Amino acid sequence: MEQKKAFQDYYPNHMAYCYGCGRLNEHGHQIKSYWDGDETVAYFTPQPHHIAVPGYVYGGLLASLIDCHGTGSAAAAAYRAAGREMDTEPPLRFLTASLHVDYLKPTPLGIQLEIRGRIKEIKERKVVVEEWIIANGEITVRGELVAVQVPDRMIQDLVLNASNL
Numbered sequence: 001m002e003q004k005k006a007f008q009d010y011y012p013n014h015m016a017y018c019y020g021c022g023r024l025n026e027h028g029h030q031i032k033s034y035w036d037g038d039e040t041v042a043y044f045t046p047q048p049h050h051i052a053v054p055g056y057v058y059g060g061l062l063a064s065l066i067d068c069h070g071t072g073s074a075a076a077a078a079y080r081a082a083g084r085e086m087d088t089e090p091p092l093r094f095l096t097a098s099l100h101v102d103y104l105k106p107t108p109l110g111i112q113l114e115i116r117g118r119i120k121e122i123k124e125r126k127v128v129v130e131e132w133i134i135a136n137g138e139i140t141v142r143g144e145l146v147a148v149q150v151p152d153r154m155i156q157d158l159v160l161n162a163s164n165l
Contacts, residue, residue: 020068070145
């Protein structure tokens with residue numbers, strides 16, 4: 001059975017270096033997000049070095065999962081709203097304008113985390129995504145991300161910078 005491509009797999013090379021979701025960043029998390037009905041989902045298993053205190057995940061990692069799953073979800077939602085496939089031109093890519101994270105409970109290390117998102121709002125070049133992280137069946141983190149479409153003028157800089165890597 002062929003596995004469907006993740007949202008992040010559609011990112012052009014010049015936008016695929018993000019520490020959280022870039023497929024070309026060998027040291028990053030390389031999270032992969034997918035549609036699950038009207039929600040988006042990604043999975044990530046924190047490693048022992050993602051520790052905050054013994055047995056629990058560092059909060060910055062959890063925020064980065066909300067961040068990168070949210071921008072991927074924003075891109076997918078923009079394509080869906082436009083009735084387009086994610087491999088069509090021009091590319092719709094998003095950056096974080098605002099990130100809010102609430103830590104509800106300590107998140108345990110050593111288990112697979114489920115990151116879920118739901119699109120709250122889509123307006124022109126802005127998408128708002130509400131998200132949550134589930135560990136052992138419990139929501140441990142809630143977040144909201146405001147994503148804005150990458151301006152065309154910035155794309156040229158990204159292409160140039162990527163060619164220098």
